[in-house]
Amino acid sequence: MSDQPKSFRRSFGLLDATMIVAGSMIGSGIFLVSADITRNVGSAGWLVLIWIITGVLTLTAALSYGELSGMFPHAGGQYVYLKEAFNRLTGFLFGWSFFTVIQAGSIAAVGVAFAKFSAYLFPVLSEKNILLDLGLIQISAAQVTAILLIVLLTFINTLGVKEGKLIQTCFTLAKIAALLALIIFGLLAADKSVWDANWQTGFTLQKMTPTDLVPYAGLSVLGAIAGSMVGSLFSSDSWNNVTFIAGEIKKPERNIGRSLFLGTLLVTVIYVATNLVYISILPMNGIAFAENDRVGVAAAIRIFGPNGTYIIAGLLMVSTFGCNNGLILSGARVCYTMAKDGVFFKKLGELNKNDVPGKALWIQCIWASILCLSGKYNQLLDYVIFVVLIFYILTIAGIFRLRRKRPDLPRPYKAFGYPFLPLLYIIAAIVICLALLVYKPLYTWPGLGIVLLGIPVYYFVWGEKK
Template identity: 60%
Template sequence: MISSKDKLTVAPCMTTEKEMHQTGFKPSLRLIDATMLVAGSMIGSGIFIVSADITRQTGSAGWLMFVWFITGFMTLTAALSYGELSAMFPKAGGQYIYLKEAYNPLISFLYGWSFFTVIQTATIAAVGVAFAKFTAYLLPQFSEDLVIANFGILQISPAQLLSIVIIFLLTYINTRGVSNAKWVQTIITLAKILSLALLIIFGLLALKSDVWQTNWLSGSTWNLQRLNIDGSIETYTSIAAFGAIAAAMVGSIFSSDSWHSVAFIAGEVKNPQRNVGLSLALGTILVTLLYMLTNLMYTGVLTLPEMAASEKDRVAVTASHIIFGNAGTMIIALMIMVSTFGCNNGLIMAGARVYYSMAKEGAFFKKVGTLNKQAVPEVALWLQAIIASLWCLSGRYGDLLDMISFVVVLFYMLTIIGIFILRKKRPEQPRPYKAFGYPVLPIIYVLMGLSFCILLIIYKPQYTWPGLIITLAGIPVYYLIAKKQIVK
């Protein structure tokens, strides 16, 4: 009889490229492909939207940039720390594998459960619907305001159906092999990096001196305050100000998330011990720089009240009217369509590898742990597409994504703490790459992440309990699976 612990645990080992071939995966992603996966999975629609809410929460240009800087610093620190783990365990599964090796199968299952039920699938849905919403600027028949089916509590719009079509299209492309998916990812990511860079350049050229002076040279540059849509201002108490920063970071963290996607497909990266960690660093540095410059550009063409009051929070559209005139809306719509298409390709590609790894260890449906003739987890890809499509139809993905940020950061902290645990637990295991700035930078990240989570619990509990409930709901599921394994 095999115990549930034995069934769900595999012995630690270093995976060579030859061994990866034997498992069925084909290492075909180069460093440039891996870097484009990191950058492409990060850049979706968030950078074009969330700065409106951050501006309302902080009420000043200085604090707006500070929120993006802190988020970028945390993201880069985490990426540099994950480099050590990816070099130790260069195989499919990424963070799921790291948590299992550092802690136990229950912790890793709870991550995988949250990842499957909300984190990845609802993100895919949100990005897909964002694609459809901006398609409506070019083709109004896809508007989210139209209703083509009404089932009482459930109303279906053309935007939701288009998002499902896009998800299924990208899923199909991914089932045809990682080579097809990598070319889609690399080409589209390069295109959106170039278009975002051009938006920054044209925006800085269109900079208004009076707007810049108001935002940056007045006495309110570093006044942390609540800026309402009507332009009125509310003053925070000294303690509540920290809660406002945490609430503001929900948007920037969502926009910077999925940076670790390449770790999920480490088994398909050439020379993973080197290239996974390097691509994490290069991709996060590139995106952080682009995000900082984009927000700096916003503050040069729009006053803070204009940013805060942007229609449907689409601050990039508001800025584009200043930069490009009447053509601005169409330009931004095309940019976001390209951006979200590429983002979802990366999310779809990476997410399925987590469910595959879970299934290989008996923690998920057995069929999910199989590869097709193209050496990709086709069943996992289609299952992910179905769940993401259900989120598209529900219309609740946006609320849940705001509420899941707490859990996402919590698992990031646990993973980085895992570096300390593994250094003590397995000092003899080869580490081709060691976490940059260890132990200082990892400790700083954990302290910052802990502060973020505590502040959300105190000041924005609605951002914490739904994610915790979803995560903890995985505990009985885990023991049910473990019980079945014992019976077998």
Template identity: 60%
Template structure:
């Protein structure tokens, strides 16, 4: 067998591609973020509305991407679409942001979530179990604080990333088996939890919670903007309500992100012109239905105050305890372990193909453009694993997630604007699939996405600003890469 393969092997069916979409979307978010959403909008109606708006945006973007995937059915996905619609700089800025924060920080956050819930079953893997650290001194409570430390949870998170990276270097087949099997298990588990939440809960809070209707409120905040657990619920409306919705949607958008990962592996999908667009629609629709149903279940089994402030924001654990008793926490822990394991496999599998395509254009490390004997970009997989591991150790992955939503939605909006540009630039190009609802639905998405981004800058200027700074830092890097390419 040759040391290197010359091209990708199309081996993923429509079902496999749909499992990549759904599996990459469902990580740990749906089990946690509804608490923050509730603190921001404070009513049953607006909790569901936030998830419906997010679902509409996600499905609209996904079916719009179907047109682009049909035009450019090759590895790289969104990087390729931005390059073709705008220019190579736009594509590079996405690829740079993808490597520095969007994909790698998501991989890190999902891996740490896996560790956190593993600690339910094996307490040794707790984040509080420090394996090494630079001591700073005791705090007022007599607990040792560290200027830098490595916990057992971080080590397990890195081990998970390395294991899944290794399995994916052995070829697309192993990654496909892991993705399809784990996604199937977590879909069935989530559906089961939702059904049991309506059938077997001892006390239903459905009527009580829905008395809040669409009366938007938020918890009182301190001078730093932190919600007060024992604060009053304050009514909100007007532009303040739009800001509250934008802040609430950070969690729902993060939970619904990564649906576009299937476009990165277009070179490995059978009949990509048909199956990528179809898998985007089916995968996002399935996940949106599950997310809305899960939140309806939360409203049935928990009072609004407990949805807003469960222990550690683990709303799914609180719901499972209400359904199953004390064993509920362990049931959810296993579900999240399965969910995050499968999610990270999809993220790791797909992400490396973006760096591969960038390297083919001379805009990334040269070795990244080489496929190994198993027809996968092995070096790209390992440098992605290295960056994600650094972010695991940084301890700042929570802050990075606030940046991801802003940066990701900004690039989604730009990519959908690209559909309009390409319709003018290349009116006669082969479009086996056209954006559903064009031009109305894509325009609505762009308006919603830009509104979200603008209000997120207003509500969380620090994180949105840093996210924008990371994107702009790619400008000098692009010109440096172009200069190196010319001199080679």
């Protein structure tokens, strides 16, 4: 037996990497969050505009990351970029936040969404079916389902890259095909009278209640836009997961940048088209106040009749299953890289006999499962997106810093529209973060607190290791 340290195998081609990007982005959000957005903006024009703005910001960030991925084509992605652009502490704070909130929270949220829609086909899995009442906490069948999904996908990914890659590519292609079919059938079922009625308010920004439309005044406009974008940004997030598996991608200096662009563009087009379908078949009130925010279900019933519920439930099970596989596969690589750097538990920096970070996969599984018991989909979403934006801002700012600090590093790909588009993203994301701090303090301040908690953890637990 060789005593040489194990290393990752470069197994992912351009298609596989693109499927990681698109598959990690498309979960359940596109079928749910348009309800909350519509309540906040109150018009068809702004509903579509929110998704377009989100798509532009996501594409801008993805194109900027292409430069970083070409410079540092190593496992760990964003953690590595922040460490190289700033310092070890900044990289650690991302990794700490990534493990405690961002990735585990996303895995938990998507797992809960999987369980929620599974209950349409299997009512026994409903969140109303309480299996254990411990007083302070109730454990439902939906929560147990979410945990079992996470455990199953974690186990599959410990078997090797081939298994995880196969699931990711197959499930992502299946859900893209199903979404395109939904869009085509939706446009064929479009009702011109509904479309015209929905566009009567044009681009007027107003709060929608079940009985009235209330105009915004002053800075509350900013809060409405920022609050609306929480859902769309979360639905478009996780595109950067492909950078975490850079050590397993063939020709990473080229394929990571290409996959980021192709994946985010594809998903942005699908998301905008899906919302145009909603507007063409559902009245604005029907979108805003769909039962339990399940706009996708309401649209499918309008398109396919009573069987639409089961069609969309099946699509969502496929979608969230594939999405969580991508999150689980890529997320453990950050823990692995941190452990190799000496700023996380040492044992997590080992590959198992299948050349994947098995221990990192299992600790991620345990923490995500605990989060499944701690909150509902919307609460997990609010916690995640604020912290995500903080580190996107820092990472894209890192491009400017590295251009000055290390101008001689090879850059096979340069950020598109530099410096204007990356700067535009930074400004827009800062404005959204500030607005969320003011208008959604219940979730954003605790998220900021978790990030800052990483500072004493870094110094007192791992110290300034060189």
